[in-house]
Amino acid sequence: MNRILQSTVWMSLLAIAFSDSTLAQQPPYDAYPEIAAPYFRVRYVASDQPQKLAYAASYTVWIPQEVQTLRGVIVHQHGCGPGSCKSGLTAAFDLHWQALAKKHGCALLGTSYEQPSKEADCQLWCDPRNGSSQTFQQALTDLGHASGHPELARVPWALWGHSGGGHWAGGMVMLHPDRVAAAWLRSGVPSFEANPAQPLIKPHQLPDAALQVPVMCNLGTKEGFTVKDGRFASVWPANVTFFNKLRSKRGLVGIAIDPLTAHECGNQRYLAIPWLDACLEARLPNDSKQPLNPMPTQNAWLATLQTTQAFAADKFAGNPVEASWLPNKQIARLWMEYVKDTNVTDTTAPSPPMNLRLSGNTLSWDVVADLESGIAQFVIERDGKRIATIPQASGTTRSKNPFGRPIFQGLQYSDTPTNPLMQMQFKDLNPDAHQSHRYRIFATNTVGLESNGSEDVTSHPVD
Numbered sequence: 221m222n223r224i225l226q227s228t229v230w231m232s233l234l235a236i237a238f239s240d241s242t243l244a245q246q247p248p249y250d251a252y253p254e255i256a257a258p259y260f261r262v263r264y265v266a267s268d269q270p271q272k273l274a275y276a277a278s279y280t281v282w283i284p285q286e287v288q289t290l291r292g293v294i295v296h297q298h299g300c301g302p303g304s305c306k307s308g309l310t311a312a313f314d315l316h317w318q319a320l321a322k323k324h325g326c327a328l329l330g331t332s333y334e335q336p337s338k339e340a341d342c343q344l345w346c347d348p349r350n351g352s353s354q355t356f357q358q359a360l361t362d363l364g365h366a367s368g369h370p371e372l373a374r375v376p377w378a379l380w381g382h383s384g385g386g387h388w389a390g391g392m393v394m395l396h397p398d399r400v401a402a403a404w405l406r407s408g409v410p411s412f413e414a415n416p417a418q419p420l421i422k423p424h425q426l427p428d429a430a431l432q433v434p435v436m437c438n439l440g441t442k443e444g445f446t447v448k449d450g451r452f453a454s455v456w457p458a459n460v461t462f463f464n465k466l467r468s469k470r471g472l473v474g475i476a477i478d479p480l481t482a483h484e485c486g487n488q489r490y491l492a493i494p495w496l497d498a499c500l501e502a503r504l505p506n507d508s509k510q511p512l513n514p515m516p517t518q519n520a521w522l523a524t525l526q527t528t529q530a531f532a533a534d535k536f537a538g539n540p541v542e543a544s545w546l547p548n549k550q551i552a553r554l555w556m557e558y559v560k561d562t563n564v565t566d567t568t569a570p571s572p573p574m575n576l577r578l579s580g581n582t583l584s585w586d587v588v589a590d591l592e593s594g595i596a597q598f599v600i601e602r603d604g605k606r607i608a609t610i611p612q613a614s615g616t617t618r619s620k621n622p623f624g625r626p627i628f629q630g631l632q633y634s635d636t637p638t639n640p641l642m643q644m645q646f647k648d649l650n651p652d653a654h655q656s657h658r659y660r661i662f663a664t665n666t667v668g669l670e671s672n673g674s675e676d677v678t679s680h681p682v683d
Contacts, residue, residue: 248306249276249334253313253641258283260366262359266334273351274344276334279359280312283367284322290369291325291504292376292401293360294496298634299383299408300342301335307632308332310639315587315629316594320493323591324500327372329363330636331356343420346384346408348391350420375508378496379403382485382634387411390424390435390462397429401512402499404492406438406635407455407483409462431471434499434515434547437463438488440481452483460525467541472515474544475525477559485635487562487624490593490666491554494564497591498547520545521552528559562624566592566667573598573644573661573674583646585661585674593665595628600646601660601673610646625666653682 255261263278283290296317298308311317311330321328333345333352345352357373364372378401381389386408393403394410410424437459439445444456459475466473478486503512522543523530530552536543546552557564570590577584589595600608611628621631630638651657660673 246336248302249278249309249332251306251639252278252280252309253639255280257367258285259312260363262362262366264355264358267351271349271351271354273333273355275336275340277345277352277355277359278309278332278334279356279363280309280330280332281363281367281372282312282318282321282328283369284318284325284327287325287369289325289508290327290371290375291506291508292378292500293327293329293372294321294378295329295331295356295380295389296636297331297379297381297385297388298333298636299381299385300346301338304383304385304634305333305335307634307636307639310632310637310641313629313641314637315589316489316493316591316627319589319591319594320497320500322588323497324504326375326378326500326504327369329360331359341420342384343418346387346391347420347422348388348395349422352388353392353395371508376401376504376512378500380406380492380496380635381408382406383408383483385634393430393433393435394424394426397427397433398511400433401503402434402436402496404436404438404496406485406488406492407440407443407452409437409458411458412462412465426465426469431466431469432514433472434503434545435466435471435473436492436495437473437475438478438492439475440478440483440486442482445477447482450482455483463525463544464542467543467545470541472517472545472547474523474546474555476544476555478562479559480562481623484623484633485631487558487564489635490562490564490566490625491558493591494554495547495551498551502547515547519548521549522546523552523555528556530556564592566590566665566669568592569669570595570663570665570671572671573663576659576661576674576677578659578677578679581648581651581679583648583659583661583677585644587644587663590663590665590669593667593669594625595663596626596666596668597628597664598644598646599662599664599670600648601662602648602651602657604658607648608646610644611642627666651679655681 261280296311298304361373364370379389386405390410443452522536573585575586598610663671
């Protein structure tokens with residue numbers, strides 16, 4: 221059976237299996253972005269069985285079309301509460317995260333655990349031992365069959381998680397260290413101690429293998445570091461406890477404090493994506509059937525927790541087991557910029573848009589986002605003159621983003637694109653129908669660097 225036919229058959233079977241559950245959806249989980257290959261989605265109903273997932277959940281995966289055999293999967297995990305859970309519906313559509321996945325031959329997976337209310341216990345999904353680990357792995361198997369990539373069920377995982385998603389991602393490191401290439405924990409870490417006030421938060425055990433997984437703890441300065449009270453004041457002490465537990469045993473763990481934010485994700489992706497890039501480069505084997513490569517440590521840098529300076533490990537004057545671990549000089553440079561003001565630099569322009577096409581007077585195109593800085597906007601050129609930018613926000617040529625740099629797709633609280641999704645399209649409302657026009661598109665990244673122009677496309681005059 222060829223891959224296209226196989227995918228069609230599996231998608232039909234999955235539609236039959238989950239059609240009744242889709243009818244049971246309630247807002248805010250009823251506004252899925254539409255999918256077609258290379259996107260695939262499965263959804264599972266809630267279970268009332270012990271140790272099974274108590275909430276319904278959907279999983280959407282994007283697979284680079286040119287990849288024959290996947291080498292891994294990057295998982296973007298939202299946080300607690302209906303708002304964050306809803307935001308997970310768009311995670312797999314993020315152009316910036318797709319660029320990271322594409323570079324390493326990986327899939328990009330976004331999840332949405334359908335927590336029914338703020339009062340519902342988040343631990344029922346963000347502790348992976350409560351059924352979400354099992355359901356996640358089942359989703360990889362089912363999506364692997366649906367997409368014609370059965371290797372999705374066995375490839376390594378690179379985990380990113382926000383808040384409750386950080387608890388989940390860190391918990392997966394403790395449970396499955398041999399499967400995790402690296403984990404970025406934004407504003408949430410698993411616990412190693414029982415809390416009588418929260419009996420559903422069960423302490424994790426720390427296996428020796430977890431100490432070999434690169435982990436970055438990332439939080440906002442207003443989460444207990446400089447602001448000592450409020451809803452998120454416990455995040456910093458929890459991060460320190462988690463860090464000390466791993467680092468005291470030479471675990472490959474660091475902390476990056478965002479100097480501008482509280483619980484929102486801010487500009488963290490401009491450090492998280494390069495950091496994961498470095499870890500994937502080092503750890504993913506060429507053959508996905510082989511185990512993960514050990515993370516190299518000979519070029520590591522170290523940084524004292526509450527400073528903005530990092531040093532090569534052989535020149536570090538402090539106690540190394542009390543210092544943040546950084547994998548290499550390049551990441552250390554980016555880390556120092558990030559913890560100072562989040563202005564991570566980028567000196568390389570993005571790639572030009574591709575596959576520009578014209579239907580009537582509507583342009584559409586494709587793009588591979590700039591890995592370092594993503595995409596802020598597109599510039600439309602007609603006959604050598606710039607006529608528009610996409611998006612065109614009121615009073616500015618950049619898209620709005622309340623949590624960090626303006627991004628073409630917008631940004632929700634849990635670092636995902638806004639819904640409905642921005643489209644790479646432009647309708648020219650003022651062409652001269654009696655003459656031909658030549659169009660080009662330029663991409664601008666989030667530090668303002670512009671690409672070369674796309675290949676042009678020409679309209680034809682009306683006879």
